[in-house]
Amino acid sequence: MNKQFLLKTLTYLSCFAAIAYAISGCTDPSILPVQTNDKELITTIKIDLSDTLTGKKLNYFFRDLDGIGGKAPSQWDTITLEDSSYYRMNLKILNESNANAVEDITQEIYVERANHIICYTPLTVNAIINRTDTDGTYPLGLAATWKTGSNSLGEITITLKHQPGLKNGGCNAGETDIEIKFWTVIK
Template identity: 30%
Template sequence: MKNLRLIPFLFAFSILLFTFGCEDDDDPIIENEEEVITTATLTLFPNGPQEMVTLGFSDPDGEGGNAPTFTTTGQLMANASYRGQMAFGNEEGSIVSEIVTEGAEHQVFYVSDGGASLSFSYDDADAFGDPIGLVTMLTTGDAGTGTLTVTLRHEPTKGAMGAAINNPAAAGGSIDAEITFDIELQ
């Protein structure tokens, strides 16, 4: 008879164990969490007698807070060609090696607007032969002023219809960084 009195308690205890023991309290694992990008530099090496040009961006406190700073060294020349090297970083340092390692999950796009005629082409690729965009070739047109928007996309569809070096929207994915530089071609 003593054992029969324990049955309701054992039943209640079992229900409590099942209820709390089966609760899924594990946090989801986030793979390839997006980086906070606070610096970017586009270095343009001349394929001729013109000088090297560097376009820089810095926003140490990230979005919001203080306005970012932009720097330009050298003069971008009209009707010239350059080899471009794009770099991204944050307070921990450069994240270029991470972008290269995860090349299939990243792509950089270059969109010019206004009177600065810039024509970019990719000169690097991921393990599948698709462009990454950290290394480019640039051909400039006639003298003028305008803007250059550099966009780093995470998990784009690299073969999407319409996706091109100057059309990041067609590739989809999320934006890791989008920076607009003022451009003057002389």
């Protein structure tokens, strides 16, 4: 093998390698990119209740700031309500994984109301929950009225379903985005 040929080959090979490196992009894996978060993450739901008679405001939270998996939820309130009362409820859905940039997901759900539904299912609690907002055809559930009866103890399950093209007014179809059981006391 002659030396000149070897040199020539090596030159070609190194040119090729250089081009290849340029194509492959000289990105450094240690540099933080623009977006590394999960756009779909929901960490928090907040139940705002106001007593229509007294005007008293109540807030109850579920918070799991690192999302699904990892650490256990940091806040999971027990709902305490007065008996024989009438409340107006607004539901807030948030992503608080980054304390400096809290995202309000409630708005996104409202925009996509034709594909979402929220269901409230009381169990052994004397409460009647009626959704007051709709997508035009079916209920949505970001706003509701809560009517309590006599003293009781149990749970209220709040379910948010994503039902792209499947919405039929029920909470059976689709993908579960939220499903939380809140301990509820009426006294």
